[in-house]
Amino acid sequence: MATIIKETESIKEAVIHINTIDTNKFSRLLSRILQKLHLRVERSFSQEEEEKLQNALSMEKPVLSLVLETISFILEQAVYHNIKPASLKEQLENVKIDPEKAEAFCQAWTTSGPDVIEKIRQRIFAPKKLEHVGWQMSLELGQSSQAKLKAPHAVLQLGISGDDAEGQENVFVEFSHQELLDFYNKLETIQAQLDSLT
Amino acid sequence: MSSAHVKPLGGAAAGNVSFLAGRIPPAIEIMSKYMKDLDKELFRKILKVVVTAIEGTDCCDALGTIAESCDVPEEKLSSVVAGMHELLRVALRLPPSTLKQEGFREDLRELRISEEYISDFVSVVFGSRREALDIVASQQGPQLPHMDDFTWRVDVAISTSCLGRALQPSILTQIQLSDGTRSHFQVSVPKFQELRYNVALILKEMNDLEKRGVLKIQD
Numbered sequence: 001m002a003t004i005i006k007e008t009e010s011i012k013e014a015v016i017h018i019n020t021i022d023t024n025k026f027s028r029l030l031s032r033i034l035q036k037l038h039l040r041v042e043r044s045f046s047q048e049e050e051e052k053l054q055n056a057l058s059m060e061k062p063v064l065s066l067v068l069e070t071i072s073f074i075l076e077q078a079v080y081h082n083i084k085p086a087s088l089k090e091q092l093e094n095v096k097i098d099p100e101k102a103e104a105f106c107q108a109w110t111t112s113g114p115d116v117i118e119k120i121r122q123r124i125f126a127p128k129k130l131e132h133v134g135w136q137m138s139l140e141l142g143q144s145s146q147a148k149l150k151a152p153h154a155v156l157q158l159g160i161s162g163d164d165a166e167g168q169e170n171v172f173v174e175f176s177h178q179e180l181l182d183f184y185n186k187l188e189t190i191q192a193q194l195d196s197l198t
Numbered sequence: 199m200s201s202a203h204v205k206p207l208g209g210a211a212a213g214n215v216s217f218l219a220g221r222i223p224p225a226i227e228i229m230s231k232y233m234k235d236l237d238k239e240l241f242r243k244i245l246k247v248v249v250t251a252i253e254g255t256d257c258c259d260a261l262g263t264i265a266e267s268c269d270v271p272e273e274k275l276s277s278v279v280a281g282m283h284e285l286l287r288v289a290l291r292l293p294p295s296t297l298k299q300e301g302f303r304e305d306l307r308e309l310r311i312s313e314e315y316i317s318d319f320v321s322v323v324f325g326s327r328r329e330a331l332d333i334v335a336s337q338q339g340p341q342l343p344h345m346d347d348f349t350w351r352v353d354v355a356i357s358t359s360c361l362g363r364a365l366q367p368s369i370l371t372q373i374q375l376s377d378g379t380r381s382h383f384q385v386s387v388p389k390f391q392e393l394r395y396n397v398a399l400i401l402k403e404m405n406d407l408e409k410r411g412v413l414k415i416q417d
Contacts, residue, residue, distance in 0.1 A: 152408065
């Protein structure tokens with residue numbers, strides 16, 4: 001297993017501070033960071049939360065930042081390599097983290113690790129993705145050029161959202177019965193392809 | 199011609215022209231007067247041009263050629279063309295189950311149109327081209343864009359910046375709509391299943407509706 005945590009200067013410094021944290025508080029900190037890891041946010045904690053943490057852990061702001069960043073980094077590396085809890089513990093001990101803290105990491109990883117990996121795996125990034133599917137079916141009884149129709153029509157609403165919070169763009173597509181059947185057959189072809197992958 | 203001048207031909211006769219449902223439009227009334235002056239050749243040419251116009255093709259040139267080649271005054275010619283167009287438009291609007299051939303012939307006789315011309319009208323409304331004309335008519339109503347083209351691609355993300363081994367399939371879709379817009383977007387596998395489920399649900403509802411409810415709506 002390649003070393004996922006290289007022993008750089010900042011890591012060494014962070015480790016010293018990490019080792020000073022009380023183990024119970026540390027476990028809770030870990031689970032909180034793990035919860036928010038799959039979201040692509042700059043900071044996992046808001047301003048107020050960080051101030052509370054500063055008091056709780058009696059750390060100055062820059063030190064706290066370093067500690068939080070380091071813990072996030074370790075967890076992100078763990079996700080990237082899909083590491084086993086035992087290997088993680090070993091790697092942490094190599095960078096001189098206290099055995100208790102390493103154990104806490106291990107525990108948190110065993111419980112929440114697979115979930116976090118799955119959530120990150122499900123995340124797709126594309127300029128636009130389909131968020132919402134809505135539909136409406138109606139029976140057309142007549143129009144200006146044709147009387148006494150009995151044609152069922154369906155309108156499909158596809159809610160497509162972009163990455164930057166532009167909001168949802170709605171695409172409306174109308175189908176007659178035959179057109180919908182053709183569309184469904186195309187979807188079935190795609191499904192067959194997906195099935196052949198597994 | 200304002201509608202105030204409309205007088206039904208032969209008094210009670212208007213009530214018998216069932217496919218026109220009451221008042222005879224002035225265009226048709228005038229046309230039936232002038233039709234007697236036309237010879238069969240000219241009539242057939244005009245009929246062809248009118249049917250092409252109903253199908254949606256532009257036929258100014260064709261009509262211009264006819265106007266030049268024949269010696270009928272322009273006013274008469276335009277009245278005849280307008281009348282024929284109106285007659286066919288109203289007749290084609292009704293489905294064959296409502297407007298029967300015999301009934302249509304009767305109605306045309308009420309309008310004092312001669313037999314040979316009646317046969318030509320009947321062949322347009324009940325002939326082989328009727329299906330094509332119906333398809334054109336159904337596309338003319340107000341409607342939301344239809345799907346012209348649907349192309350797709352199944353991708354598997356092998357590795358991302360967050361996950362060394364991701365192996366996550368996703369679907370890239372491009373939809374081209376009839377109003378010219380193109381949208382492409384990516385669909386995750388769960389969302390795709392949702393889309394597929396919803397489309398199947400609509401199809402089921404359509405099938406149920408066609409079996410049950412529609413039969414209750416009588417012509």
